[in-house]
Amino acid sequence: MIVMVQPSTKNHSKKRLTALWLLMLVPGFCPLPLYPHPPSEDRLNALTADSAWTAADPSFIILQASILADRGAHPEALQVLEKLDTRTIENPAITLQLGALYRTLQVPELARKQLLKTLTSDRKIQVATRIRAHLLLADLASSEQSYLTAANHLQQALKLNPQPPAHLYTMTVQAMQQAGLPSGPIRQVVATGLQAHPGHLPLLELNIAQARLNQSAADVEKAIQRLLTRYPLHPRWQSQDPPQ
Amino acid sequence: MNLIRQPTCTQRVHLLSGLFCIMACSTAWGVDIIRGPYLQNQSPTTITVRWRTDEPTESTLWWGSQPGQLKHTVSSKPLTTEHSLTIDGLQPGQAHHYAVGYQQTILAGNDLDHRFNSPPVHGSTAPVRFWVLGDSGTANANAAAVRDAYVQFAGPSTTHLWFMLGDNAYGQGTDEQYQAAVFDMYPQLLRQATLWPAIGNHDAVSADPSSGTGVYFDLFTLPTQATTTGHSLGADSGTEAYYSFNFANIHFIVLESNDSLATYRQAQLNWLEHDLMLNQSTWTIALWHHPPYTKGSHDSDTEVKHIYMRENIIPILESHDVDLVLGGHSHSFERSWLIDGHYGHSSTFSASHIISGVSGDPLVDAAYLKPPSGGLPHQGAVYVVAGSSGKVGQIQPEPHPAMRNNAAHRALGSLVVDVSGERLTVRFLNANGAVDDVFTILKNDLIVVHDFEPVVHHQP
Numbered sequence: 001m002i003v004m005v006q007p008s009t010k011n012h013s014k015k016r017l018t019a020l021w022l023l024m025l026v027p028g029f030c031p032l033p034l035y036p037h038p039p040s041e042d043r044l045n046a047l048t049a050d051s052a053w054t055a056a057d058p059s060f061i062i063l064q065a066s067i068l069a070d071r072g073a074h075p076e077a078l079q080v081l082e083k084l085d086t087r088t089i090e091n092p093a094i095t096l097q098l099g100a101l102y103r104t105l106q107v108p109e110l111a112r113k114q115l116l117k118t119l120t121s122d123r124k125i126q127v128a129t130r131i132r133a134h135l136l137l138a139d140l141a142s143s144e145q146s147y148l149t150a151a152n153h154l155q156q157a158l159k160l161n162p163q164p165p166a167h168l169y170t171m172t173v174q175a176m177q178q179a180g181l182p183s184g185p186i187r188q189v190v191a192t193g194l195q196a197h198p199g200h201l202p203l204l205e206l207n208i209a210q211a212r213l214n215q216s217a218a219d220v221e222k223a224i225q226r227l228l229t230r231y232p233l234h235p236r237w238q239s240q241d242p243p244q
Numbered sequence: 245m246n247l248i249r250q251p252t253c254t255q256r257v258h259l260l261s262g263l264f265c266i267m268a269c270s271t272a273w274g275v276d277i278i279r280g281p282y283l284q285n286q287s288p289t290t291i292t293v294r295w296r297t298d299e300p301t302e303s304t305l306w307w308g309s310q311p312g313q314l315k316h317t318v319s320s321k322p323l324t325t326e327h328s329l330t331i332d333g334l335q336p337g338q339a340h341h342y343a344v345g346y347q348q349t350i351l352a353g354n355d356l357d358h359r360f361n362s363p364p365v366h367g368s369t370a371p372v373r374f375w376v377l378g379d380s381g382t383a384n385a386n387a388a389a390v391r392d393a394y395v396q397f398a399g400p401s402t403t404h405l406w407f408m409l410g411d412n413a414y415g416q417g418t419d420e421q422y423q424a425a426v427f428d429m430y431p432q433l434l435r436q437a438t439l440w441p442a443i444g445n446h447d448a449v450s451a452d453p454s455s456g457t458g459v460y461f462d463l464f465t466l467p468t469q470a471t472t473t474g475h476s477l478g479a480d481s482g483t484e485a486y487y488s489f490n491f492a493n494i495h496f497i498v499l500e501s502n503d504s505l506a507t508y509r510q511a512q513l514n515w516l517e518h519d520l521m522l523n524q525s526t527w528t529i530a531l532w533h534h535p536p537y538t539k540g541s542h543d544s545d546t547e548v549k550h551i552y553m554r555e556n557i558i559p560i561l562e563s564h565d566v567d568l569v570l571g572g573h574s575h576s577f578e579r580s581w582l583i584d585g586h587y588g589h590s591s592t593f594s595a596s597h598i599i600s601g602v603s604g605d606p607l608v609d610a611a612y613l614k615p616p617s618g619g620l621p622h623q624g625a626v627y628v629v630a631g632s633s634g635k636v637g638q639i640q641p642e643p644h645p646a647m648r649n650n651a652a653h654r655a656l657g658s659l660v661v662d663v664s665g666e667r668l669t670v671r672f673l674n675a676n677g678a679v680d681d682v683f684t685i686l687k688n689d690l691i692v693v694h695d696f697e698p699v700v701h702h703q704p
Contacts, residue, residue: 166482167511199480
């Protein structure tokens with residue numbers, strides 16, 4: 001028999017509820033633009049009609065722009081953001097949102113400016129905020145083929161993260177390779193990644209690729225055996241002529 | 245003149261001992277469980293039990309075959325309010341009872357209510373039931389009604405595992421919102437069956453999938469090294485943002501559809517390819533938040549997350565013959581025919597994408613038939629949107645043509661899925677306890693006969 005437990009309820013003010021709902025639309029809070037529950041036109045009208053907001057409130061402006069960005073109205077969103085005096089915005093959580101929004105709107109210079117501002121803020125910054133800023137900056141740099149910058153940001157994100165997921169290592173290695181960095185530091189990242197995630201196949205394959213670069217047949221064989229020990233039935237590595 | 249006499253050394257020792265006893269007793273008397281216990285990260289031989297106390301304590305987990313006979317223990321010394329202990333070496337397919345607490349003090353359990361069944365060995369054809377909630381995080385009467393309808397429907401039968409398709413706690417996925425929408429809403433199921441969540445856009449407000457940080461990741465223990473630890477016959481994902489595991493003859497894949505970082509998305513794709521390449525299960529079921537086909541409160545033709553998943557994930561899944569794909573986000577129920585190969589705008593969907601145009605309900609016409617797994621790719625999958633476990637939303641004016649019942653069904657509800665050997669049955673159970681839709685997929689050689697002898701089509 002299930003014990004029925006009444007969920008705890010809290011009385012939020014109208015403003016708070018609206019703020020919570022609308023906050024969801026800010027790409028800085030959510031890594032991607034979100035989509036309307038009511039159609040976006042309704043959301044925009046609801047926001048504009050909400051007297052709890054003042055037109056000069058930066059959060060209000062960012063939310064307005066986010067709603068427009070959601071429906072692909074990038075020029076209109078940018079027009080709204082022109083109302084902001086970004087020089088006065090110091091809260092790193094807000095600058096992170098703004099940077100993420102500018103990235104969505106494909107204005108990399110402004111996105112980068114806000115994200116760097118997030119990282120250099122004098123205020124106390126949560127580690128997660130810092131990591132996210134580095135990841136967004138790395139993504140911006142990669143999209144502009146600035147792989148060395150991307151690699152640097154990803155290495156920073158790796159250092160800051162107490163338990164980095166395996167893909168953070170593969171993303172870093174990829175950027176380091178694209179940046180043409182020497183194999184020593186790349187091998188080090190792969191090795192560190194495999195210590196934390198010994199059964200992660202993309203890392204195991206990167207390990208083989210690094211051994212091949214080193215042109216040591218023994219190292220290659222060792223790296224392949226390391227993969228096959230974990231995944232003896234992996235079809236890609238069964239043949240005598242495994243993939244390059 | 246000082247009238248206060250300094251205590252002697254012995255008196256000091258007694259005083260300190262007394263203070264220590266008072267502090268220890270007051271701590272012990274005050275300790276209460278304020279979350280859980282809840283079951284996590286289960287494999288045929290392991291399970292993690294988590295709970296939260298209002299005071300820091302050591303952690304102890306007892307388990308055994310019967311209440312009153314909890315002969316085994318595992319414990320942890322560090323004082324904490326966030327307790328997480330893992331049992332190894334369980335017998336697959338067995339019933340277990342447990343209790344949690346600290347030192348010799350049981351805070352919860354050692355009764356009939358705190359129990360779990362360890363899954364059978366991978367590949368077993370034992371019957372499995374799982375419950376699926378989508379967008380259930382409203383913490384209100386809607387969510388409670390959906391829950392109660394399932395409790396009524398299930399009766400005394402075992403729920404082996406359960407899923408949340410994202411937006412598990414509105415509006416920002418904070419710890420407090422999770423407490424209301426998950427831990428206070430489903431206490432019984434949380435302590436008897438393992439919850440496997442996916443992350444939704446609202447959960448992602450307080451969590452970052454690409455770095456694996458935030459509330460969602462703090463609350464759940466998920467298999468980052470699933471193959472290494474015996475949870476999966478696929479590949480280690482190295483992250484809790486997306487992962488796979490096996491239960492009996494089913495391979496479950498839980499994906500992450502929120503984060504748009506290009507290299508992160510590519511990493512998920514790479515892992516998925518590996519995972520599916522190694523998967524040899526009878527059934528493959530994938531789930532994530534943003535469904536590839538929907539015309540409910542969201543539109544998969546215009547919204548980029550849906551489009552990304554459809555264009556990039558579905559081709560890989562179908563090339564490895566996925567059977568069932570579940571999503572939420574749209575607050576309605578939609579489900580497709582048995583389809584394959586549609587990765588574009590809904591206007592490009594045609595009859596050529598429909599592998600089977602029957603209802604899938606053996607009582608109406610016929611179940612969907614698929615050949616035994618391990619053979620050919622692209623044998624068809626059914627796509628289900630089930631994001632109405634907490635609220636019902638508006639729907640788009642035009643239905644998605646991939647959907648069998650056309651217009652999105654605006655009803656609160658959840659999915660009940662039963663798998664038994666080579667039969668998989670999905671029901672949409674509404675909040676009033678009625679089954680609004682049912683379909684079955686069968687995997688056997690009948691599909692070969694089907695070409696010559698249509699009558700076998702009608703066998704349930």
